[in-house]
Amino acid sequence: MSLKDLISPFFVWQRAFEKPYTVGLKPIVERPGAPAYRGFHINMSDDCVGCGSCFTICQNHAIDMVKVDGLEAHGGDSGLRPRFDYGRCCWCGLCVDICTAGSLRMTNEYAWFTTNPDDFRFVAGMENKSWDGRTGGYHRHPDYHLFPPKRIEMEMLAPEESVASFTEVAKGYTEEQAKLEADRCVECGICVATCPAHMDVPDYIHSIRDGDYEKGLQLMYRTNPFPATCGRICTRRCESVCPVGIQGEPVAIRWLKRFIVDQVAEADYARILPNVEADTGKRIAIVGAGPGGLSAAYYLRLKGHAVEVFESQAQAGGMLRYGVPSYRLPDPALDKDIEHIRSLGVEIHFNHSIGRDTAFSDLLDNYDAVFVSTGLNVPSQMRIQGEDHPRVMDGLKLLDDVANGKDPQIGTSVAVIGGGNVAMDAARVSRRLGAEVTVLYRRRIEDMPADTEEIHEAQAEGCIFVTQAIPVEALNAAQSDQVTLKWGEAEMLQDPKGGRPRPVLQEERMHLDTFDTVVSAIGQGSNLDYIPTEISDQLQIKWGKFIPGDYQQMVLNKLFVGGDVANATADAISAIEDGHHAARGIHRFLDTGQRG
Amino acid sequence: MPQPPTHSSSLDMAQPEPIDLSSGKYVKLWQGPQHPGITGNMSLELTLCGDEIVECKTHVGYLHRGFEKFMERRTYIQNFTVVCRIAVPEPTFNEYLYSAAIEELAGIEVPERANWLRALNLEMMRLASFLMWTGGMSGAFGLYTVPNWTLTYRDYILDLFEELTGARIYHMYIVPGGVRNVLPDGWKARALEILKGTEKMMREVDRVMMNNAVFKARSKGLGLIPPDMVDPYGIVGPNARAAGFKRDLRKDEPYLVYDQLDFEVVTATASDAYERAWVRQQEIFQCINLIRQMLERMPDSGPFQAQMPNVLHWKIPPGETYLKAECTRGEYGYYVVTDGSEYVRRVHVRGPSYTHAIAVMERLAVGTNIADIAGLMVSLHTYPPEIER
Structure with a gap:
């Protein structure tokens, strides 16, 4: 034993005069949790859609989805909100990570005292708590995902190819693509409530993950005997409410439906279906x-x-x-x-x-x-002068002729009036018949009732969009092979009652354009x-x-x-x-x- | 009449005298499960002759939570919140090994940045765990100042964990696919500051504990592990390195980014409680050095999570794997079997404490003094939670 070993321990004294490491006791200094601390939850109830993914992922069953006073279920919202039981919560934050709406996070509050144990079970964000309004606490990092936020892109014909024929534009998913896309579903069922036919969307998507397409077909036929059709052209309100789409892209429900039908041969239907x-x-x-x-x-x-x-x-x-x-x-x-x-x-x-x-x-x-x-x-009338001009045709007739294999003889320059799906179809069909197409619509692009996808595809295929354009008169009645369209620019006027803005014709800004055909597609009766x-x-x-x-x-x-x-x-x-x-x-x- | 103790070791061991409790020569004493000299909830059934231990039996079962079985009923993502609880002072090794095993079975490639962040976490965890151990070791020999220092600095490291991961103990940071977050602004600078303070403090611990006549007198020669005992008993980590075995998984089978880091395996020869403490002291300095290297060299941008499937119905193809990592106590391992379903078929967790705290302890305790039994046990650095998964 050396002398050094006897003296050395006395170095402890050098720390005797250091300031204490601990927080002050008089008065008590409260130390807030770190900015990323996983403390009590906050749920932004207005943003939450009640999809219940937090409930599904919680391994402690600490979350129940409950009905909340003053909150009704409506399109895209189950009307339920997560209630947390802090007697069960382990503060892992998986609920925050999986939250499709991004409404759920945790605060950095970790201390809360109450004499009533039942108080530790509450609907976060719906009951006033001392930590409401705090910004600190655990948030999901934007680059961290527990389900793929991006959808599997559907392979489409290139516009230059699609415009040249009537071949189906969407090529359909491969099995691998369909399984990957089906994997993105969180099985919340909000789509079921929104679908007019209440199709069993999560279940038939599940059948894709299982590779059991016959079961998928059975599920679809329970509510819809047109799955091959709806798998292609459905207006898919389900996708517009899909919670996966809130922070990412909605599950491609329509394409998955099509995939199932495409996997089962018609000859097997009698065996599979009721x-x-x-x-x-x-x-x-x-x-x-x-x-x-x-x-x-x-x-x-x-x-x-x-x-x-x-x-x-x-x-x-x-x-x-x-x-x-x-x-x-x-x-x-x-x-x-x-x-x-x-x-x-x-x-x-x-x-x-x-x-x-x-x-x-x-x-x-x-x-x-x-x-x-x-x-x-029955096509709606534009109610303009010269509407009975022989070169003014209605969209439905154009589509009808083409479907029946007749040549509608539209010439090489076509104006399509309208912004709905029929207008888009008429425009794209005209492109396929070799015409230059101008679409005139009285409101803005974002006001068009047509499917966004159709608008984009029409644009990609070379249709020219002229918006805020109101047709006024079809001129040139004497000439039977061309028509001159008089149209005026419109200004959007805000509706004082809060309705959608109304286009108002600007009399001084009129245009005259000549086309081989004007196709009217402004609605049907x-x-x-x-x-x-x-x-x-x-x-x-x-x-x-x-x-x-x-x-x-x-x-x-x-x-x-x-x-x-x-x-x-x-x-x-x-x-x-x-x-x-x-x-x-x-x-x-x-x-x-x-x-x- | 109790049967005489038998040791199932292949080593040449003298057959001890049969113990006749009715002779009045012996005293039976239970140390633990509630005892400050026990590292966690387990107990030693000691038979004493005077103050010398003539027999030691280890008992576990006080802490069994059935995690391995429990995990078979949880989805893969849910289990990640469970595994950290298997070794309370070192949750991160469980998080890493579970995630890495799942990734291997699911065929997921983790981005480079996540590997650096994972290694950083593991080394911080090692540092925090060693600091707590240092406090325990000196406390077991009656030096109560050192625990105050080391636990303070451990808390500073937990502060860093809190900032990065959102929690102090159960970080749940390393998740299958990558990590959950990146370093917050200013975190590196704060970490370097704390490392500086820790290093300074550890030099003082060196003076006060390692160069302390009392500590030396009591720990030198205590709990000698002869080199020929290492392999038969499955002794790993600093306990093996103090016996001269140059074994460290970070060097021998590098994982994460350890092959890109500069460090040497610390070894000693005397293989007693003091040398084991010395090896751990050196590894604390090594750990600080590794963290500094990582902070300097780790990428500051790029993805930190692999593209993940939807974890709500994540199925993993059938397979099995055993992955291991060097924790503070040596080889920590996860054996994971999957069967193609959404649930793990079997998980087995191999914690080094299993051998150290049960078989090795029974052997080393014989012949020691009752007053040193706590110090001996701490010197093996055992965590009962990992014995009873």
Whole structure:
């Protein structure tokens, strides 16, 4: 033992006069948690959509999704909010990491005292707490993700290629792509609530992850007999509310639906899908073989009713066949859906017009129930001078001609008036027919009712967009091969009531442009002339549309209606749901005699 | 009549005299599970003759939480919040090994920056753990000033952890796929300041503890591990290095960024409690040096997380792996089996304390003095939570 070893320990004294390391006790100095500290939660309730991903990931079951007073479920919001049980929480912060809306974070508050243990269970962000308004605490780093925020891009034909033919533009997912995209779903079910047909979206997406496409098909047919169609052209409100899209891109639900259908051969449908129940002896007439009529036909036939569909055109599909160009919805896809419905024994009378070939009242007399879904097929008028010019054509006719293989003879320069899907379709079809296309729309691009994707594709394919342009007059009536369009620029005027801005024509800024054809595509109305007035007088009809009661039933007990002619949204998926819903109503009515 | 103790070692050991408790010559004494001289919740069943220990049996079971089984019912992402609890003073090694094993089985490549941040975390954890151990070691020999210093500096390191990870103990920072965050602004400068203070403090500890006549007198020659005991008993880490074995996984089988760092394996020869303490002292300085190297050389930009699947329904193909890392006590290992489902089939955690605190302790305790048993146990640096997963 050395002398050094005896003396050396006395160095402890050199620290005797140092300031203490600990925080002050008198008065007590409170030390806040570090800026990234994982303390009590805060949930920005206005941003939260109640998807429940926090609830799913919590390994302690410390989170319950609960109903909160004053908060109602609505499109894109389940109306539920996470309630935290701090007796169970382990402060891992996975709930913050997985939060799709980015509304949930943790504060750096770690100390809170209360005498009531129940206080430690509360809906974060909905009850006032001392740490409300604090900015410190754990946030998810923007570059850190627990699910892929970007969607798997759908491979599309290049614009220069797509514009040259009517080949389908979207190529469809490969199996690998579909599985990767299906993986992004958080299975919250907000899409189910939003889909007009309430399709089992999370479940059929799950079936893709499992590689069980037959199960996926079964799930889809429970609510929608047009999956091949909707997998291509659905307005996909589901995607607009998908929580994954709040901070990233929504799950490509439509493309996944298409993927499932594309995996199953039509020949296997009969084996996979439900078969017809025993004959009930009831007969049902359906007017219009569009998505609404055929959806009703499918579900009624499954229940064992005899179904006859009356279609004025030569083929089934309605607007899907004659209004949607084949580069978006190829005929084989539509036929796949329709053929399965027909294979169950649904009888379709083609080229059979109610009112002309059969009286409407005969239907009511001879059948146990009638479902009417005749759609909107009368183009709206622009109400401008010279509208009857031979070179002014309506969009629906253009699409109809092309679908029927006729040459609409539009020439080489075309103006399309309108901003809806029909306008986009007319513009893109005109491009494919070799014309230079100018789209004139009275409002701004962001106001266009058309699908954004269609707008982008139309632009990519070389359609020129002129917005805030109001057509005033079609001139040059004497000339039969060209038309001069007089149009004026518009200013957007804010609506003092807070509605959407209104375009106001600027009289001093007029233009004259000459085209081979002007295509008017500003909307469609219905034609209900086939209903005799003594019947229609009894029905509730407003602006050419039926106003149905519960189960799509009208005042006349036997009469059910649906589709574009009976709803405000006028899209395929709503028509399909109307048909399904009416089928439930009709079955119930025939079974029990009860009204909806 | 109790059976005489038998040792299952292959070493040449003298067969001890049968112990006749009824002779009045012996005293049975339980040390632990609640005892400051026990490192955590376990206990030693000691048989004393006078104040000399003639037999030691180790008992565990006070801390069993069933983590391995528990993990079989949790998804892969949920388990990452569980593993840190397996070794309380060193959660980070569990986080790293679990994540790395899962990544290997799932075929995920972790970005370079995340590897640096992971290694930085592991070394900070090592430093914090060694500082706590230093306090425990000196405390076990009656030097109560040193724990005050070292635990203070450990707390400063926990402050750094808090800033970086959001928590002081259960950091949950190393996550399958990468890490959860990057260094906050000004963190490096604060870390360097704390390292400077720690280094200065450790030099004083060197004077007050390592060059202390009392400490030397009591720890030298205590708990001698002969080199031929190392392999049969599975002794690893500083306990093996103090016996002259130049073994360190960071050098022998480099993982993360250790092959890019400059350091030498510390070894000693005497293999007693004092030398083991000395090896750990040197490794604290080595650790400070490694952290400084990393802070200087780690990339400041770039991704820190691999592209991850949706963890809510993450399935991993069937496979198995054993990954290991050098923790403060030696080889820490994770054996993970997956079966293609969303849940892990089996996890086995290999903590070095399993051998050190059970078999080695039973052997080394015999012949020591009751007063030194706490110091002996601390000198093996054992953490009972990792014995009972």
